[in-house]
Amino acid sequence: MTTTNRLSWKDVRDEIHDAILSGRYGPGDRLPRDADIAEEMKCARSTVQRAMQDLSDSGLVERRRKGGTRVRAHPVTRATLDIPITRREVEQKGGRYGHQLIRRTQMDAPRSVMATFELTEPRPMLRVEALHLSDGRPYIFEDRWISLDTVPEMIDLDLTTQSANEWLVLNKPYNRCDLRFYAISADAQLAEVLDTAPGAALFVIERTTWTDSAPITTVKAITAPGYQLLTRS
Amino acid sequence: MTTTNRLSWKDVRDEIHDAILSGRYGPGDRLPRDADIAEEMKCARSTVQRAMQDLSDSGLVERRRKGGTRVRAHPVTRATLDIPITRREVEQKGGRYGHQLIRRTQMDAPRSVMATFELTEPRPMLRVEALHLSDGRPYIFEDRWISLDTVPEMIDLDLTTQSANEWLVLNKPYNRCDLRFYAISADAQLAEVLDTAPGAALFVIERTTWTDSAPITTVKAITAPGYQLLTRS
DNA sequence: TGACAAATTAAGTAGCGACAAAATACGGTT
DNA sequence: AACCGTATTTTGTCGCTACTTAATTTGTCA
Numbered sequence: 001m002t003t004t005n006r007l008s009w010k011d012v013r014d015e016i017h018d019a020i021l022s023g024r025y026g027p028g029d030r031l032p033r034d035a036d037i038a039e040e041m042k043c044a045r046s047t048v049q050r051a052m053q054d055l056s057d058s059g060l061v062e063r064r065r066k067g068g069t070r071v072r073a074h075p076v077t078r079a080t081l082d083i084p085i086t087r088r089e090v091e092q093k094g095g096r097y098g099h100q101l102i103r104r105t106q107m108d109a110p111r112s113v114m115a116t117f118e119l120t121e122p123r124p125m126l127r128v129e130a131l132h133l134s135d136g137r138p139y140i141f142e143d144r145w146i147s148l149d150t151v152p153e154m155i156d157l158d159l160t161t162q163s164a165n166e167w168l169v170l171n172k173p174y175n176r177c178d179l180r181f182y183a184i185s186a187d188a189q190l191a192e193v194l195d196t197a198p199g200a201a202l203f204v205i206e207r208t209t210w211t212d213s214a215p216i217t218t219v220k221a222i223t224a225p226g227y228q229l230l231t232r233s
Numbered sequence: 234m235t236t237t238n239r240l241s242w243k244d245v246r247d248e249i250h251d252a253i254l255s256g257r258y259g260p261g262d263r264l265p266r267d268a269d270i271a272e273e274m275k276c277a278r279s280t281v282q283r284a285m286q287d288l289s290d291s292g293l294v295e296r297r298r299k300g301g302t303r304v305r306a307h308p309v310t311r312a313t314l315d316i317p318i319t320r321r322e323v324e325q326k327g328g329r330y331g332h333q334l335i336r337r338t339q340m341d342a343p344r345s346v347m348a349t350f351e352l353t354e355p356r357p358m359l360r361v362e363a364l365h366l367s368d369g370r371p372y373i374f375e376d377r378w379i380s381l382d383t384v385p386e387m388i389d390l391d392l393t394t395q396s397a398n399e400w401l402v403l404n405k406p407y408n409r410c411d412l413r414f415y416a417i418s419a420d421a422q423l424a425e426v427l428d429t430a431p432g433a434a435l436f437v438i439e440r441t442t443w444t445d446s447a448p449i450t451t452v453k454a455i456t457a458p459g460y461q462l463l464t465r466s
Numbered sequence: 467t468g469a470c471a472a473a474t475t476a477a478g479t480a481g482c483g484a485c486a487a488a489a490t491a492c493g494g495t496t
Numbered sequence: 497a498a499c500c501g502t503a504t505t506t507t508g509t510c511g512c513t514a515c516t517t518a519a520t521t522t523g524t525c526a
Contacts, residue, residue: 006510021406033476044511049477059315060406065477066519075402076315077440078465079412082292083310169308173254173293179312179464183416183436201434203416207310231412232311239480266506277481282507298507299489 007043013051015041020060020071028073031061081179082232083205085166086132086140086221095134099163102193103129106148106155113145116178116208117215124148126155128164131193138194140227144219151216165219172216174209181205181229184222194224203227240276246284248274253293253304261306264294314412315465316438318399319365319373319454328367332396335426336362339381339388346378349411349441350448357381359388361397364426370457371427377452384449398452405449407442414438414462417455427457436460 016031025031034052038045052069055061059078063069090097108122126146132139144164146154151172154164184202191198202225208218249264258264267285271278285302288294292311296302323330341355359379365372377397379387384405387397417435424431435458441451 008509017406027403035476045477046512047510049479050509052477063477064519065517066475066521068476074317074321075406076317077402077410077412079314079316079410081312081314083312084307085309088307169310170260173250173308177310177312177464179310181414181436181462182460183434183458185418185432185434199418199432201416201418203414203436225416227415229414231410241479268506278507279482280480282509283479285507296507297489298487299491299505301506 007041007047009047009050012041012043012047013054016051016055025071027071027075029071031069033068079231085169087166090134090139098133098136100131101159102131104159113218116218128159130163138224141193141222142219144217146217147215150214168217174211174216176210178208179205190222196225200225240274240280242280242283245274245276245280246287249284249288258304260304260308262304264302266301312464318402320399323367323372331366331369333364334392335364337392346451349451361392363396372457374426374455375452377450379450380448383447401450407444407449409443411441423455429458433458
């Protein structure tokens with residue numbers, strides 16, 4: 001009685017994965033071609049292809065046409081992050097969300113913003129400084145620049161009812177997104193806005209988005225002390 | 234003359250993507266079933282499947298058997314990070330890598346480590362404190378716990394020639410990896426090790442790895458001031 | 467020997483068909 | 497109306513074939 005013993009691509013993936021981490025194939029080594037593995041494991045090449053694609057996505061192996069598949073010489077830890085809309089993040093943690101518009105300025109992009117957007121000359125921007133609150137306490141302070149070339153409708157929006165964060169994510173999907181993480185010390189002004197002591201260590205998420213090389217927005221999300229960002233489960 | 238006009242799954246993906254962000258389908262809306270889209274776009278269902286799978290991976294839509302495909306009600310920014318071995322990271326930035334073993338202790342897991350590993354009782358661990366250097370200057374200080382149950386061979390390793398970071402990544406691949414990012418203020422001890430002022434804001438990468446629910450290692454990588462983590466290009 | 471062209475190789479993609487698995491919808495029974 | 501089992505629907509997966517594309521290797525000619 002042969003129970004339905006068809007190999008799933010995940011089985012194939014795990015088997016190859018095990019083979020690599022058992023040392024059968026070391027960093028830089030070339031693996032057999034898909035077709036041979038398929039024959040050996042008695043499955044279709046397409047199944048091996050899917051397994052290999054997954055291993056390639058997860059950073060364990062590298063694949064090249066004609067070159068075959070080889071174990072990455074310099075392995076990396078690859079992780080995926082989900083960054084939700086801030087309102088959603090607060091609510092999912094069980095907090096009551098609030099937000100305050102602090103300042104709203106219209107001016108040309110300064111050098112630093114030009115640099116992050118890879119612009120060669122100043123363009124009109126909207127600068128929005130706002131505070132996200134959780135249960136009435138400061139949660140994230142965001143300092144945002146929005147390209148008025150790309151998002152002219154932003155001028156007429158009332159940013160006190162809906163945060164720029166939320167409006168943009170819902171209405172201006174992007175093609176390209178760069179993230180940058182680091183820590184800063186709270187200066188006097190930040191300390192006051194975030195209701196903490198000057199000098200406190202703050203975790204910063206900097207995000208820049210484009211659609212087809214047209215800049216949309218760049219934002220420094222300066223989190224209140226104690227904030228942690230986790231990889232998605 | 235009909236040039237070879239077969240649709241690629243990326244074309245299908247982009248078309249659906251555009252349809253969503255043009256507002257034809259809003260958050261929460263249900264998309265047509267794969268088969269219908271395939272017919273409409275004159276391609277095979279498998280092509281649509283691949284396109285949809287990709288959109289699902291990137292966080293734009295959610296798919297459920299029988300439930301169909303719908304636009305995510307709460308969109309997220311999804312990003313992928315590559316964290317290389319520290320030596321590799323330093324060298325790729327053009328720095329000269331060095332590393333110092335600061336302390337090496339054998340003891341049972343304290344409560345905090347038990348918690349991150351989801352252990353119910355203390356187990357023997359190796360604690361390794363080490364400093365990574367770039368051009369002779371402190372780069373990352375790592376405070377690491379290694380499970381001796383899972384990695385007993387660690388006891389006999391000479392951690393002065395090869396860092397625990399490098400040995401583990403090369404020799405102990407993992408199944409599961411949790412990451413956590415946040416900021417801390419340098420205390421007197423950290424300030425001294427990282428050659429900075431007490432109170433400086435430091436970016437911390439905390440990483441915990443398992444293989445099949447057996448804990449391998451957990452490490453706090455405390456970066457020197459100015460360190461930034463970027464999403465992969 | 468060196469440079470360019472051609473052949474070869476191995477992954478990538480498209481299509482088709484069939485079946486599996488998971489949700490949901492439905493319908494009957496109490 | 498509540499509960500439970502069954503049918504249906506829709507995505508997920510596997511296998512097979514054929515063709516495409518990118519690299520590398522080989523071969524040829526100057």
